[in-house]
Amino acid sequence: MPVRNRLAEMQPEIAAWRRDFHAHPEILYDTHRTAGLVAERLRGFGCDEVVEGIGRTGVVGVIRGRPGARTIGLRADMDALPIHEATGAAHASTVAGKMHACGHDGHTAMLLGAAQYLAETRNFDGTVVVIFQPAEEGGNGAKAMLDDGLVERFGIDEIYAIHNRPGLPVGQFAIRPGPQLAAADEFAIEVVGKGGHAAEPNLAVDPLVIACQIVVALQTIVSRNADPVAQTVVSVTSVETSSHAFNVISERVAMRGTVRTHSPEMRALAERRIGEIAAATAQALGGRAETTYTHGVPVTINTPENTGFAIAAAEAVAGGCHESPLVMGGEDFSFMLEARPGAFIYVGNGDSAGLHHPAYDFNDETIPAGASWFVEMAERRLRL
Structure with a gap:
């Protein structure tokens, strides 16, 4: 079955909702306006139950069909980003910096x-449970909803989500079974030396020199420690000294970075080696280093069987489905996929600016296909 005619007819109305959300972006859990409008519309549609405040500002709608024992969840994220918009669109953000x-x-x-x-x-x-989640962008809103009992309270058996993808033709789909997006972790390293005058480096222990050596040594995690066929990224993204004077050797240097992996084994390896390399390098050069490693979102893993269901729905809507490449970006829907089997699929946004770019805009022409995929998933998975 192709794009639902009813959803194609609704496209202008749905696009108007989308543009209103776009003009009024909200960050992380501060999605009160968006969540309020979502809840109001779900009640207007005649949902059997609408619950607000799941995961602080998440919204859940329950739609019951004919008698049946199974329940599937369909999830969308609501939050925006702290970016100044540069699209010039008539519906551009009305909130500076968001x-x-x-x-x-x-x-x-x-x-x-x-x-x-x-x-x-x-x-x-x-039963279909529609899930509107806050704080996907760095706030782990999916985990917050799970911690509030999302899957248990609403009896969800399996769960699905969709994300647009620039570069993929409008209305086409892409997915892969197993790992699809990476675990995204953060690390911070504090290097401590002995401050002093830049004219007398022999009387100091320069933590910046130590930090530079650590940056270089960390590159060996991927090149010499990790399995060569396992996707792993270790990046130092910030180095900041405790002094900004031209003639002062700092006492401390703060380093920050990110780790992206597609397996628990590589995740554990990177965490262990970052701490070991930082400590040993600093000690060898007369200083010390302390590492803090923070686990972010886990690997987004599509259950193979449920991936097949998602592909069948995509083929019904679009006549086919592409194989998605592995991506090193992270997605907190991974928490939901740890809790229940399911799948995360891409729908094409066409030739647009990339995600998280100031010139990016969602392509309204993809609305009928994306909405039809959600419907197709529900009707296919809840068929006696």
Whole structure:
């Protein structure tokens, strides 16, 4: 079955919702306006239950079809990014320094359209739970909703999400079974030396020299420690001294960076080696280093069986489905996929600016395909 005619007819209305969300972006958990509008519309659609405040500002809608024991969850993210918009669009952000640069406005609008369709037709056996999540961009909003009992409270058996992808033709889909996006972790290293005058380096222990050696040595984790066929990234992204004077050797240097991996083994290896290399390098040069490693989102792993279901729905809507490459970016839907089987699929945004770019905008022409995929997933997975 191709794009649903009803959803194609609704495209202008759904696009208007999307553009309103775009013009009023909200960051992390501060999605009160967006969540309020989502809840209001879900009630207007006739959802059987609408619950606000799951994961602080998340919204859940329950739509019951014909009698059936199974429940699937469909998730969209609502939050924007702290970026100054440069699209020049008529619906551009009205909030300085905030914009929907990742298309969450489009994801929310597409799931709302699907919810309206499903509430009207109820052509399925069981229950659909539509999930509108805050704080995907660095706030672990998916985990917050899970911690509030999302899957247990609503009896969710499996769960699915969609994300737009620039460069993929509009209305086409891409996915892969197993790992698809990376675990995204952070590390901080504090290097401590002995400060002094730059004219007398022999009387000091320069932590900046130590930090530079650590930066170089950390590159050996990928080149000499990690399995060559295992995707691993270790990047130092910030080095800052405790003094900014031209003639002062600092006492301390703060370093920050990120680690991206696709397996628990490589994640554990990187964590261990960063601490070992930093400490040993600093000690060898007369200083000391302390490492703090923070686990972020885990690997996004599509359950193979559920990936097949997602592909079948994409083929029904678009006539085919591409194989997605492995991506080193992270996505907190991974927490939900740890809790329940499911899949995360891409839908094409066409020839647009990249995600998180000031010139990015969600392509409204992809709305019918994305909303139809949500509906197709619900009706296919809840069919006796």
